[in-house]
Amino acid sequence: MAKKNQLSVNQILMLSYYRSSEIAGALFFGRLCRQVKDPELIYFLTEQFMEESNHALMWTKLLFKYNAVPVQMHSTYQSNYAKYITVPSTMTEILLITKVFEARVAERFQFHLQQADTPQPIKTTIKLMLDEEESHINWLNKRIKQQAEADNQSIDKLEAQYLDADLKAYNEIIANENNLVGFFQ
Numbered sequence: 001m002a003k004k005n006q007l008s009v010n011q012i013l014m015l016s017y018y019r020s021s022e023i024a025g026a027l028f029f030g031r032l033c034r035q036v037k038d039p040e041l042i043y044f045l046t047e048q049f050m051e052e053s054n055h056a057l058m059w060t061k062l063l064f065k066y067n068a069v070p071v072q073m074h075s076t077y078q079s080n081y082a083k084y085i086t087v088p089s090t091m092t093e094i095l096l097i098t099k100v101f102e103a104r105v106a107e108r109f110q111f112h113l114q115q116a117d118t119p120q121p122i123k124t125t126i127k128l129m130l131d132e133e134e135s136h137i138n139w140l141n142k143r144i145k146q147q148a149e150a151d152n153q154s155i156d157k158l159e160a161q162y163l164d165a166d167l168k169a170y171n172e173i174i175a176n177e178n179n180l181v182g183f184f185q
Helices: 009-033 039-065 077-081 091-114 120-151 155-183
Strands: none
Touching: 009 039, 009 077, 039 120, 077 091, 077 155, 091 120, 091 155, 120 155
């Protein structure tokens, strides 16, 4: 059990996991925004890169606030997805998996906000992150339809595959949440 002004080992591991996932997302979007030519995509992907980087920094600052050092994670939420899907190869696929991923993150963050044992600084950080996500999800919903036409892809089957992969990855994490020490080693 953690003292009042300390994080438990599981909390440190979870925040480190979120931090590593944000870093993985930032690196992905950073590479991607250097490859596209569409001005709207350049803007969105650059903004995603910045947001993911900023969220990694927010988790880092939060850990340091509690005198905890981020644990280096080799596993990320994205790497768990990779167990269940092939690497997205079109912009439609990238945008769609981003939408599914962002929706899951928002859902998970809402869960943390509802937990009585979530420290207030973590709740504050989560609320700040959630505020930033809403406009991205709205943009994604509009752009995916447009992009699917340009890529000549049907999104219904693809979205179902991504939702299935998301659920499998999420269930794997949740099944191990009470023993994060063993899960992240």
